[in-house]
Amino acid sequence: MSKPALDIKALARDIRAGHRAALARAITLIESRRADHQAAARELVQALLPQTGKAVRVGITGSPGVGKSTTIDTLGMHLIAGGHKVAVLAVDPSSARTGGSILGDKTRMARLSASEQAYIRPSPTSGTLGGVAAKTREAMLLCEAAGFDVVLVETVGIGQSETAVCDMTDFFLALMLPGAGDELQGIKKGLVELADMIAINKADGDNVKRANIAAADYRGALHILSPRSRHWQPPVVTYSALTGAGIAELWQTVLDHRAAMTASGEFASRRREQQVKWMWSMLESRMMARLRSDAAIRAKAKKIESEVAEGRIAPALAAETIAEMLQ
Numbered sequence: 574m575s576k577p578a579l580d581i582k583a584l585a586r587d588i589r590a591g592h593r594a595a596l597a598r599a600i601t602l603i604e605s606r607r608a609d610h611q612a613a614a615r616e617l618v619q620a621l622l623p624q625t626g627k628a629v630r631v632g633i634t635g636s637p638g639v640g641k642s643t644t645i646d647t648l649g650m651h652l653i654a655g656g657h658k659v660a661v662l663a664v665d666p667s668s669a670r671t672g673g674s675i676l677g678d679k680t681r682m683a684r685l686s687a688s689e690q691a692y693i694r695p696s697p698t699s700g701t702l703g704g705v706a707a708k709t710r711e712a713m714l715l716c717e718a719a720g721f722d723v724v725l726v727e728t729v730g731i732g733q734s735e736t737a738v739c740d741m742t743d744f745f746l747a748l749m750l751p752g753a754g755d756e757l758q759g760i761k762k763g764l765v766e767l768a769d770m771i772a773i774n775k776a777d778g779d780n781v782k783r784a785n786i787a788a789a790d791y792r793g794a795l796h797i798l799s800p801r802s803r804h805w806q807p808p809v810v811t812y813s814a815l816t817g818a819g820i821a822e823l824w825q826t827v828l829d830h831r832a833a834m835t836a837s838g839e840f841a842s843r844r845r846e847q848q849v850k851w852m853w854s855m856l857e858s859r860m861m862a863r864l865r866s867d868a869a870i871r872a873k874a875k876k877i878e879s880e881v882a883e884g885r886i887a888p889a890l891a892a893e894t895i896a897e898m899l900q
Contacts, residue, residue: 580613581616581617581620582620584599585620588715588719589719591720593719596692596715599715603617603711604708621718622714624717624718625714627717628660628716628722628723629743630724630743631723631724632728632735632745633645633728633746634727634728634735634738634746639748639774640775641727641729642681642682643814643815644772645685646682646684647815648820649682649691650685651817651820652723658691658720659685659690659691659692659723659724660693660713660721660723661691661692661693661694661725661727662694662725663694663727663728664706664709664729664734664737692716706734706738706741706854707854707855707858710741710851713726724742726742739767740850743830743831743834743843743844744770744827744830744831745768746768746770746772746827747772748772748774749787750775751775751786751787752783765795766799766800769807770807770809770826770827771788771807772812772819772823773788773809774812774813775813775814776818777813784811791809795807795809802839804836804839810822863899864895874895877894
């Protein structure tokens with residue numbers, strides 16, 4: 574039984590030394606559903622915990638076609654030029670159904686994926702948002718332990734995935750397109766309330782005027798919404814992922830936000846809240862995993878499920894019965 578522990582120590586040592594192959598192996602371990610792998614993964618993350626938490630964690634969202642991958646590629650190269658090491662992780666709850674767009678993402682991040690100072694990892698296809706988010710959080714900690722000081726978490730999915738990414742990052746960036754007239758009608762109030770900054774992409778060539786008009790419209794919309802923090806009023810900026818114009822200013826805004834949150838004490842309190850949320854999220858995942866893995870409980874739960882469907886047992890009583898079986 575001592576061999577796995579020795580392997581974990583060696584793996585942890587290699588990750589601290591920044592070995593990419595070790596990092597890839599460790600993330601694969603985290604994504605595994607095997608009970609022994611999950612136990613080893615927990616031991617590994619615990620061993621690496623002192624080396625985590627120092628990176629700038631940025632969540633990035635935006636509708637398809639907004640240029641997320643190109644933005645990440647351009648921003649990542651800007652950061653690397655400034656001496657940073659950049660990890661890119663994706664939260665994609667739809668990937669279990671569609672197969673994801675792993676190769677597509679890497680192709681669109683051509684410069685970043687070729688850099689030794691960057692690491693790109695798509696999300697596992699575990700089929701549930703909670704599962705994907707939990708694995709992404711653990712992967713983020715491993716990347717930090719490996720020396721990546723900026724972690725960009727891209728939400729590829731829709732809806733709840735934005736909230737999940739917001740809950741695991743320090744700064745949440747919403748990317749939009751010029752021509753806000755139509756987009757503003759369908760803008761998701763929830764998304765804008767989560768955002769720490771709105772950035773209008775494709776502000777280049779003939780689009781510059783439209784991008785500026787869109788920015789003004791979004792600024793107007795933000796004024797009637799409550800910001801996430803009383804210490805930060807989300808700005809609206811324009812930039813071009815194609816030319817790189819505005820990318821340096823975009824990153825400076827992320828740093829300004831961090832400074833404001835740190836000075837107010839909100840940065841530390843938000844990180845603490847996130848840690849506790851992660852714990853409860855992982856507990857829920859563990860309970861569901863036990864429900865699925867125990868054949869006897871699964872069979873009884875299936876029978877109770879049928880009785881609920883047929884109206885013979887109330888859902889509340891059924892839930893309590895299943896919960897008692899897990900004790």
